[in-house]
Amino acid sequence: MNRFWMLLAMRTLLRRRARSGITLAAVSLGVGILVFLGAVMTGVDDTMVRSTVAAHSGHVTVRPQPGARIPAREFAERWSRLAPPGCAEFLAPRAAFGALLVGGRGTASVEVLGLLVEREGGRTVPAARLVSGRLPDPSAPRPEICLGALAAERLGAAPGDTLRLRLQDGDRGPVRVAGVFRTGIERMDAGTALMALGAALEAGGGALTAETAVFARDRAGSDELLAALRPMLAAGEEAVPWQERLPDLDELIRLNHFSMLVFIALVTVLLATAVSNTALISVLDRYRALGVLKALGARPSEIVRLVMFESAVLTLAAGAAGLLLGALATLVAARTGIDLGHWTSRNPHFVLSTVIHPRLTAAMTFGPAAGALGASLLATLWPALTAARGRVADVLRMAR
C-alpha cells in the first residue's frame, strides 16, 4: 500500500461519513460491550475463587504427602513459624479432628478445625461469617469453640454456653461456645466447629490431621505460588493448587470462559456482517470508480488491498474506541463494584461476598477488538474480490 492508496482509502471513509460513522458506532459499541462483559466475567471468576478458596483450603494447600509420617502437630507448628513468600498474603496452618459435641439438648458430630485466629479472623470462611459472639480466644484458660449455626441450633447452644467435647478415645472435657457463624454452606454450618490452633493441637491427639492454606496476594497465579512455596516444603510435604482441590470450581470457570467465547464469537460475526455490508455497499457504490482505476492500470490485487485497508482502518478505529469505552465502563464498575446478591446469595461460590469487581485482562481487553478486526477482514474479502473481479472491458461501456 503506497501513499496514494492510503490517501484514497482515508478520503473514501471520510467522504462517506454517515455510513462510516454508523459502522464505527456499531462496531465500537459491540467491542465495548464485549470488553466490559469480559471484565465482568473475570470479576465473577475472581469473586468465586476468592470466596471458595477462603471457605476451603486457600489458593494452594500444603499438606503431608499420603503415607508420609509427619506428625500433624510438628507440621502445624513448623508452618506457624514460617513467613509467607512475597506472592502470598498469608499462611494459615490448620489442624482438624473429628469429634462429638454434647449439649443440653443433644449431640452434634463435627469436624473441629483449629486455626490461627489472629491470622484468619475476618479473612476466611467461616472465620469471617460470625453471626453472634466472637472467635475463640487462643489465650482463654478453657478451650473455646465457634459453632456453625445449624450445629448450634441442634445443640441448643449459644455464646457463653458450655458443651462437652468427646473423641473416639475419650472425653476431652468442657469447651465454651464463644460464637456462632453462618456461611450458607450446609455442610459447614452443620458440621464444623472452630477452635484456636493451640487448643486444637492439645485436644486432637492422635486423631489430628494438618494442612496449611496459602492465600495469594494480588491475584498471583497458582503456578507462581507453587514455585515460591517449593523451596519451603520439607521432605514428605506437597503443595496442591486450588484447581486440583476444587475441580468443580475450576470446571465452572472454564465453562464461564467457554460461554463467553461463544458469546464473543456470535457478536463478532454480527459485527463482521455489519462491516461486510458497509464494504459491499461501498464497493457497489464505487463500482465505476474502481473500474476506472482498473482501466488506468490498477491491478486487481491493489483494488482488493484498497477495500481491505478501508475495512481495517474502520475496524481498528472502532476497536480502539470500543476498547476505550469498555475500559472506562470497567473502571467505573470496578470502583463501585456490582452486587450480584440477588442471584448469588445462596451460591456457595459467593459465600465471602456477592459483590464483584470487573477486571480487565489482556485477553479479554484486546481479544474482542482483535477478533472484530480479523472477522471484519475475512468478511470484507468477498466485497473486495467482487470489486476486483469486475470486467474492466465493461468500464468504457458503463462510463458512457
Next chain:
Amino acid sequence: MSAAIRLEGVSKAFGAGPAAVQALRSVSLSIPAGAAVVVAGPSGSGKTTLLSLLGGLDSPDAGRVVVDGLEVSALGERERSAFRRRRVGFAFQEAHLLEELTILENATVPPALLGLPRRAGDERARGLLAQLGLGGRTGAYPRELSGGERQRAAIARALSHGPGLVLADEPTANLDSQSAQEVTDLLLELCARHGATAVLATHDPRVIGRVPGRVILKDGAVERVEGLPAAD
C-alpha cells in the same frame, strides 16, 4: 514516446448464439506513431469496442492488435494491466474523476499507479493542469468544477504519466460547443506536444472536423479511412 498502432483482421462479438452482437468485423487499420486520429461513426458502430481493444481493456475474438510492436491481443490480464499503466492514457465521456480526490490528486493517479516518485508526478500533473488552464484550481474537488473543467482535468490525468497512446471516448459528449472545441484542441495540442498518439472515438462533428486522421466505422466494419496510410 508515441505508439504506432496496427490492427489485423480484428473481430469482436458480445453475447452468444442468436443474441450475439458483432461489434467489430475483421477490422484492419494502421495508425502511425504520433498521429491524431478520430474514430467516427453512429452509435453502435463499434467505436468504444475498438478503443477497448486498443487500450488492452478487452481482447479480440479474432485478429491481432499491435501497439508499438507489442501484441496487446496476446497479453494476459496482468500484462494488459501493466500495458495500460505504462503506455495508455484514458479520457472518458464523463471524465470519471475520483470524487474523493482533488484535481491535482486525480491527475497524479497514473504516476502513482506506475510507482513514479511523488514529486515527479506532482510536477508533471501541475504542469499539465496549468497548460489546461486549471493551474489555479488544483486543490478543487471534481464536484466544484464545470463539465469542461472536469474534462480538462481528465485530460491532464490521461497524460500525466507520459503515455505513448491516449484514448478518448466521446470526450466532448457532455460539453457545450465552445467547451467541446477547447477540450478537443487542448487534447490534440498536448498529445502533439508530449508526442503521444491520440485516438478519439466520437460522433460529434465538432470534433471530427478538427482532426486530420479519420476512421469511419459502420456496423462494426471500417467504412473508410481518411488522412491515414492504408492498412496492409
